[in-house]
Amino acid sequence: MLIRLDESVHSCIIKGDAQLTVVPGVPVPVARCASSCCRACQFLLPRVPVPVAARASSCCRACQFLLPRVPVPVAARASSCCRACSLLSLLYWLFHQTTDFKPVPLKAGEEEDYMLALKQELRGAMQRLPYNIKPLSNRAEVEKYTQRYIKQSQRTNEEWTPDWNLLPKELMPRKRRVGAEAGTTKKTRISQKVNQDILNKLEDLEKKDRNPEKSDDETEKKAENEEEEVEEEEFEEEDIEEENDYIDSYFDNGEDFAAGSDENIDGEATY
Amino acid sequence: MTTQEVRLCGLLLREHFGEVVEKLGTHLLRSGSQNLRTILHETGMPRDLVKKVLCVLVQNGVCVFNHRGPGRPTNYQANSNKILRILRYPRYIYTAKTLYGDTGELIIEELLQRGEMTMSRTVKTVADRLTQNMEDGQCMDYSEVSSAFCKLVETHFLQRCPPVAGAGKADSAAPATPATQAGASAPTPESFPDCYRVPQVTIRGQGKRRLSSEDVDQTIAKKAKMDPETHGDEGIYWQVNFERFHLHFRDQAIISAVANKLDQTSSEIVRTMLRMSEVTTSPTASCTKPLSANEIFRSLPSTYNIARPILDQYLTLLVDDPMEFVGRAGESGGGMFVVNLHKVLANLARATLESIVQERFGSRSARIFRLLLRKRHLEQKQVEDFAMVPAKEAKDMLYMLLSQNLVQLQEIPKTPDFAPSRTFYLYTCNQLPTLWLTEACLPLIYPTNVSNVSWDRSDRLLFCLTDRRLLEKSQRIEAILASLQASGAEPEQLTEVEEMITAPEKQQLDSLRLHINKLDSAENQVDDTIFILESYISATATS
Numbered sequence: 001m002l003i004r005l006d007e008s009v010h011s012c013i014i015k016g017d018a019q020l021t022v023v024p025g026v027p028v029p030v031a032r033c034a035s036s037c038c039r040a041c042q043f044l045l046p047r048v049p050v051p052v053a054a055r056a057s058s059c060c061r062a063c064q065f066l067l068p069r070v071p072v073p074v075a076a077r078a079s080s081c082c083r084a085c086s087l088l089s090l091l092y093w094l095f096h097q098t099t100d101f102k103p104v105p106l107k108a109g110e111e112e113d114y115m116l117a118l119k120q121e122l123r124g125a126m127q128r129l130p131y132n133i134k135p136l137s138n139r140a141e142v143e144k145y146t147q148r149y150i151k152q153s154q155r156t157n158e159e160w161t162p163d164w165n166l167l168p169k170e171l172m173p174r175k176r177r178v179g180a181e182a183g184t185t186k187k188t189r190i191s192q193k194v195n196q197d198i199l200n201k202l203e204d205l206e207k208k209d210r211n212p213e214k215s216d217d218e219t220e221k222k223a224e225n226e227e228e229e230v231e232e233e234e235f236e237e238e239d240i241e242e243e244n245d246y247i248d249s250y251f252d253n254g255e256d257f258a259a260g261s262d263e264n265i266d267g268e269a270t271y
Numbered sequence: 272m273t274t275q276e277v278r279l280c281g282l283l284l285r286e287h288f289g290e291v292v293e294k295l296g297t298h299l300l301r302s303g304s305q306n307l308r309t310i311l312h313e314t315g316m317p318r319d320l321v322k323k324v325l326c327v328l329v330q331n332g333v334c335v336f337n338h339r340g341p342g343r344p345t346n347y348q349a350n351s352n353k354i355l356r357i358l359r360y361p362r363y364i365y366t367a368k369t370l371y372g373d374t375g376e377l378i379i380e381e382l383l384q385r386g387e388m389t390m391s392r393t394v395k396t397v398a399d400r401l402t403q404n405m406e407d408g409q410c411m412d413y414s415e416v417s418s419a420f421c422k423l424v425e426t427h428f429l430q431r432c433p434p435v436a437g438a439g440k441a442d443s444a445a446p447a448t449p450a451t452q453a454g455a456s457a458p459t460p461e462s463f464p465d466c467y468r469v470p471q472v473t474i475r476g477q478g479k480r481r482l483s484s485e486d487v488d489q490t491i492a493k494k495a496k497m498d499p500e501t502h503g504d505e506g507i508y509w510q511v512n513f514e515r516f517h518l519h520f521r522d523q524a525i526i527s528a529v530a531n532k533l534d535q536t537s538s539e540i541v542r543t544m545l546r547m548s549e550v551t552t553s554p555t556a557s558c559t560k561p562l563s564a565n566e567i568f569r570s571l572p573s574t575y576n577i578a579r580p581i582l583d584q585y586l587t588l589l590v591d592d593p594m595e596f597v598g599r600a601g602e603s604g605g606g607m608f609v610v611n612l613h614k615v616l617a618n619l620a621r622a623t624l625e626s627i628v629q630e631r632f633g634s635r636s637a638r639i640f641r642l643l644l645r646k647r648h649l650e651q652k653q654v655e656d657f658a659m660v661p662a663k664e665a666k667d668m669l670y671m672l673l674s675q676n677l678v679q680l681q682e683i684p685k686t687p688d689f690a691p692s693r694t695f696y697l698y699t700c701n702q703l704p705t706l707w708l709t710e711a712c713l714p715l716i717y718p719t720n721v722s723n724v725s726w727d728r729s730d731r732l733l734f735c736l737t738d739r740r741l742l743e744k745s746q747r748i749e750a751i752l753a754s755l756q757a758s759g760a761e762p763e764q765l766t767e768v769e770e771m772i773t774a775p776e777k778q779q780l781d782s783l784r785l786h787i788n789k790l791d792s793a794e795n796q797v798d799d800t801i802f803i804l805e806s807y808i809s810a811t812a813t814s
Contacts, residue, residue, distance in 0.1 A: 104630055106792055111365070116792045118361040118380075125384055126287040131327045133291045133320075162326050165506060166387075166435050168336055168345045170307055171322045171329075 130160035277301060280354040287357060288327060291316075295324045299334065299349035306344035331386035332510065356513060358798050363516050367428070374411075374419040377401065379428070379511060387432050387508040390420060390470070421469050427515045430467060432508040470504045518554055521806050525615050529589070529596050536577060537585050541596060543571050544610050557613040557810070563604030594618050613810045620807035623800055628677060635660055636668040643678060643700045650697060669698060745780055748772060 106112070126132060164172055277300050285293035298314050299305065305313075311321055325347060328334035333354055336347045360383050368376035377397040382388055388396075394416045401411040423429045522545045530538035547570050548559035568582050577585070586608055589597035595614045601607035621644065629637035639658045643649060649657070655665040672678040683695040748771055755765060772780070 106789065107796055112792055112795065114368075115361045115365050115795045116788060118364050119791050119795060122360055122364070122380070122384070123286055127289075129384060131292075131331065131385075132287070132289045133324060133327065134289055162330060163506070163508070166432070166508065167326055167329055168338060170345060171326050173319055173322060 276351055276355075280349075280351050283354050283357045284333075288331075291320060292324050292327055295321065296328065296333065296349055296354070299328075299347060300351055304337075304346045304348040306346050308344065310347065358794060359802070361795055362520070362798065363511065363513075366516060366519060367423070370428075371419055371422060373401065374416055375423060378416070378420055378423060382429070382509060382511050387510045389506075389508055390417070390504050393509065394420060424467055424469050424509075427467060427512055428519075429509050430512040430515075432510050470507050514554060517802070517806060520802055521612070521616070522549075524619060524803060524806075525596070525610070525612070528594070528615065528619055532592065532594055532596075533588065536575070537589055539575050540567065540571070540577070540582065540585055541589070541610060543567060544597070544608065546570075548610070555810075558598065558609040558611045561600040561607035561609050564606045564608065565604050567608065616803070616807045616810050619803050623803055624677070627800075628672070632668065632671060635664065636672060639665065639668055640672060640677065640700070643698055648681070648697045648699045650695065654698060673698070741776055741780055742783070744776075745772060 277297055280300055281293050281297040284296040288296075295310070295314060295316065298310070302313070307321070307325070310325075311318060314321065316324075325334065325336075328347075328349065329336060331353075332350075334347055334349045336345050338345050363383065364376055364380050367379035371378075374397065377400055378393055381393055381396050381400075394413055398411040398413050398416045401416070402409075405411065420429070522542075525545065526538050526542050529541045544559065544562055544567060547562055547566065551560045564583060564586060567586075568577075568579055571577055571582070583605070586597065586606065590599050590608070595611050595618070598609050598611045598614075599606060600609045625637055625641060625644075628640045635658070639654055639660065642654065642658050646653075646657070651666065651669060654660075654669060655662045658665060660668070669678065673680055677700070679699050681697040681699055682689065683697060684690070685693040685695070748768060751768055752765060755768065
């Protein structure tokens with residue numbers, strides 16, 4: 001945003017709490033005046049008080065086209081001066097390098113060449129280390145033919161397991177196997193319970209002449225209900241998607257199944 | 272912390288650790304100390320990823336955490352200085368090479384790449400890498416590498432990582448006392464007594480050659496089996512002692528300054544003095560411990576062939592020099608001499624700034640700048656007169672310097688209303704303030720890094736889209752060539768693949784490579800300048 005300054009009156013932009021306000025015609029002491037090098041964007045970064053004489057020439061070459069009042073000498077345009085819009089001025093610098101002052105040639109020699117090689121080698125090596133975390137590739141596109149070769153050449157054949165004695169405990173990743181283990185125990189438990197149930201049922205059948213199917217159903221669903229609770233306890237906090245597809249799908253199935261059984265139980269309870 | 276610094280740090284992180292780390296790193300830099308929950312909340316990244324990134328940052332020393340006792344969340348804080356040191360890594364490695372040969376080079380390189388490692392693992396990797404590069408039938412012995420490692424530790428170039436409070440399982444046993452809590456915020460390795468003690472390590476054997484690619488999978492399986500063997504130094508991690516390297520750089524800078532100002536022989540004398548006082552002088556001392564002329568004479572290597580009277584002459588010359596490299600501390604023992612470390616640094620920094628001004632703003636501006644350095648406070652009119660520059664030009668240059676923050680302006684009002692007509696405007700250069708480094712020098716190094724970004728991101732400035740595509744293409748072709756060679760393809764096939772890059776494309780690629788090389792080596796050399804200014808600032812901060 002640009003606010004026209006009235007040249008005749010010694011006005012200034014004062015940075016308010018909420019927004020910028022222009023106080024027209026009220027003279028502001030120079031010390032309080034938010035004047036940095038750039039007129040256009042001075043309110044962004046008020047730091048160095050500039051005397052009135054200096055303020056006359058807009059010196060920020062990045063935004064000088066915004067406020068072209070006083071022609072700026074070529075020498076002044078050469079260097080980035082506005083801190084507020086340094087990015088813009090950088091662009092400007094790149095494309096409009098002055099020819100007034102040529103850069104000094106770089107030192108060249110064995111030492112410099114070696115350092116250069118070291119630098120580039122180091123950069124390459126760091127990218128191959130396990131510390132370089134690749135962004136999760138969410139595009140499961142068609143695999144490119146060349147991808148295979150690149151993968152082969154850049155394959156990192158090491159896994160990084162940090163020494164947890166040096167790191168805070170909370171950074172430890174949660175164990176993923178918990179789910180799988182729970183799954184196996186569940187199965188065994190089921191089978192035990194089912195076995196017991198069968199025995200019970202047989203006994204029941206012997207003693208009373210009742211419908212075996214119903215009791216079987218009930219007990220099994222009870223067991224499942226319990227397991228589901230266990231699962232929920234374990235994964236309550238895990239609100240983030242799992243990286244491992246296998247586990248993901250596994251639990252999806254489990255939940256679906258459990259939900260189905262839940263309904264069934266409800267139905268039974270009412271009935 | 273300026274925006275530019277944060278941006279530079281972000282770029283460095285991206286180059287070396289990937290985009291994910293960059294995102295979290297810059298977030299930490301901007302927001303200061305934070306706990307895990309806040310980080311998760313503010314970045315919105317998946318929990319496991321954040322944890323992994325934090326592990327990487329801590330491992331590489333970029334991020335420190337402080338544990339504030341049970342029940343209170345651990346805070347994480349990123350350290351921008353550590354990130355900026357990445358720019359100096361080539362120099363550390365090169366120095367290690369000049370001092371300790373290839374072995375030292377590789378040790379430092381490995382440690383820099385991995386942040387911290389145990390001695391046994393370092394020795395193994397280095398020996399393996401050295402063996403890799405040797406001819407067939409030869410291999411590097413572990414003991415040789417570990418002796419080089421010990422030498423590096425003895426000379427304090429390596430140090431143990433300080434014990435961490437509140438990490439892992441260890442902390443539950445030892446309750447944190449207030450004293451350790453205070454220390455935990457800024458743990459200094461020096462305060463830890465075993466800092467430079469090498470543990471008993473039992474490693475025998477020789478470096479192994481890496482096998483051809485199809486065997487890699489087998490070796491991984493083997494490694495997993497071999498891993499349980501212990502070397503007696505588990506849990507003792509080593510890191511590079513940057514401060515020691517910086518002292519070495521400082522000494523080298525002083526020596527080369529003397530060599531440039533006077534001559535080779537006098538630089539050798541100063542070198543001898545610095546070496547003698549290396550152990551006795553504390554890192555922050557403003558000058559070395561006094562050395563008598565006799566001592567210096569005895570310690571001079573005999574190859575220099577400097578006679579006693581000539582030494583005395585050289586010493587008086589050094590003392591009388593306006594740069595004040597060497598000071599006379601007393602008359603006993605044929606004269607006591609010290610090396611004025613801080614004064615030399617100040618002079619070097621001043622010379623550097625003067626030449627920066629001269630190169631960027633011309634010799635007339637440099638004249639004004641020097642004038643202000645000498646006279647401290649001057650009015651605009653006085654500047655014009657003393658510098659003998661026409662009033663209009665002088666005004667231009669002064670404003671130019673002012674806008675670059677190389678010169679400050681002090682307003683002294685005669686009346687409290689700050690009316691311009693009744694105010695003195697004094698231009699000054701306060702004795703090289705800290706502000707200068709960040710304000711004046713970071714922008715210098717800045718453009719070079721922008722180009723590195725464009726290497727990754729096509730939408731940036733220097734290299735347009737076609738270049739990006741070209742780069743990808745050449746990478747692909749190189750990969751295909753490599754894999755074809757590995758599988759033993761015929762030469763015709765290879766040339767066919769090579770011809771996929773046309774001649775003009777090749778030309779373009781070459782020029783691109785040239786540019787990148789130039790920028791990289793410019794980065795290295797700008798870092799030298801920054802080092803001098805930095806060490807001057809740290810010297811003034813302590814004195």
